[in-house]
Amino acid sequence: MITLALDTSTPYLTLALHWPGGELESAERIERAHAERLPSGVEALFQDAGLELRADRIVIGMGPGSYTGVRIGASYALALARVWSAELTGVSTLCALLSEQPGTQAPALDARKDNVYGALYRVEASGVAELQAPAKYAQADFVALAQQQGAELRQETTPSGLSLIRAAQTLGRAQPQLHLSYL
Template sequence: MITLALDTSTPYLTLALRWPGGELESTERIERAHAERLPGSVQALFAEAGLDFRAERLVIGSGPGSYTGVRIGASYALALARVWQAELLGVPTLCALLSRQPGLQAPALDARKENVYGALYRVEESTVTELSPPEKYTQADFAALAQDRGAELRQDAVPSGLSLIHAAGTLAQGQPQLRLSYL
C-alpha cells in the first residue's frame, strides 16, 4: 500500500511516502508558503520515489496549527483522497514531532504568550499510545509534567512525515473522521 503523509500546520512543509520496499520524506521550513509549494512538492516526492502520482492512504497532520496552514493541508488531502478514492486519516500534528526512539515523549508546539500545545505519548517499535490528549499548557507546567513523568520533552522539534505515518498505522491515532485543531 502506498501512503502519503502531509502536514502544513507548522512553519514546515512536512511530506512522506511509504510504499512496499521503501520510504521517503521531505521537511522544509517555508514559513507561510504552503499553498504555493504543497502541490509541486508532493508531485516531486512521488517523482523522486519513482512512483505514479497515486496513493491508497493519506495521513494528514490535523493540527494544532495556524488556521490557514491547517486548512491548506486538509483541503489538499481531502481533494486527493476523493480523486484517488483513498483512505484519509487525521493524526495530531504533535505526532509528527515524535522521534522513532522508544520511550515516553512529550511533544509541544509554541502556542504564544509563554504557552505550548502539548501531549504525552509512549512510543514503541510497533505502537504509539496517547497517554494524555493534546491541550494547552503554560511552558513551565508542561515542562514540569514531562519531567514528572520521565518523558523526553520535544518542544518545537522538526516534524517528520514518517512519524505521522507510524502514529496513524499503530493505534486509534489515525481517525477516519478528520478533526482539525487550531492554535
Template sequence: MPVTLALDTATPFLTLALAWEGGTLEISREVGRAHAERLADATRELFGEAGLPFRADTLVIGTGPGSYTGVRVGASYALGLGRVWSAPVLGVSTLEGLVQGSGRQAVSQDARKGNVYSAVYDAQGGVVQQTVEPVAKREATEFTATLDGLPHHQDTPPSGLSLLRAGLAHGVREWQLAYL
C-alpha cells in the same frame, strides 16, 4: 504494500512522506506561510523522486494544532487527492509527528503568549502506543516543570514518517482540525 502519502502543514514546515513496498521517503522544509504555494509541487516531486506514479492508496493528514490557514491548506489538499484517488484520508495529531524512538516522551509546540500545545505519549519505534496526557493548551513553564526528566521534543519539525506510521496504526477517518 500499498502506497501511503502523509502530509502536514500545521507548522512553519512543509512535511511529506511516502511509504511503498520498495521503501520510504520523507521531506520537511521550512516554508513559513507558503504552504499553499509549495504543497502541490513538493508532493509531485516526492512521487517523482520515489519513481512512483502520482497516486496513493491511503493518505494521512496532520490535523494540528497549527496555524488556521496552514492546517486548512493541508486538509483541503489531502481531501481533494483522497476524492480523486478514491483513497481514505486518516487524521492524526501533528504532535504525533514529534515523537521519536521508543519510551515515554513529551512533545510540544509553541501556542504563543507563553503557552504550548503539548502531550505525553508512550511510543514504540516512533509510533504512539498510548496517550498518557492528551493534547491540550498549557502554560509552557508549568508543563515543562512537570516533566521530571522525561525526554521533551519541543518545536521540532514533524516527521512525515512518524505521522504516516501513526496514521496507519490508529488514524481516524472522522477527524477535526485543531487551530492555534
C-alpha cells in the same frame, strides 16, 4: 499500499511517502508558503520515489498549528482522497515531532505568550499510544508535566512525515476532525 503523509500546520511543509519498497520524507521550513508549495512538493516526492502520483492512503496532520495552514493541508488532502479514492486518516500534528526511540515523549509546539500545545505519547515498536491528549499549557507547566512523567521533551524539533505515518497506524482517525485551537 502506498501512503502519503502531509502536514502544513507548522512553518514546515512536512511530507512523506511509505510504500512496500521503501520510504521517503521531506520537511522544509517555508513559513507561510504552503498553498504555493504543497502541490509541487507532493509531485516531487512521488517523482523522487519513482512512483506514479497516486496513494492508497493519506495521513494528514490535523493541528494544532496555523489556522490557515491546517485548512490548506486539509483541503488538499480531502481533494486527493476523493480523486484517488484513497483512505484519509488524521493524527495530531504533535505526532510529527515524535522520534522512533521507544519511551514516553512530550512533543510541544509554541502557542505564543509562554504557552505550548503539548501531549504525552508512549512510543513502542508496536506503535504509538496517546497518554495525554493534545491541550494548551503554560510552558512551565508542560515542562514540569514532562519531567514528572519521565518523558523526553520534544520541542524545536523538525517535524517528520514518517512519524505521522507510524502514529496513524495506532492513533489514526478515519473521520479526521481538525483541532480548532490555533496560533
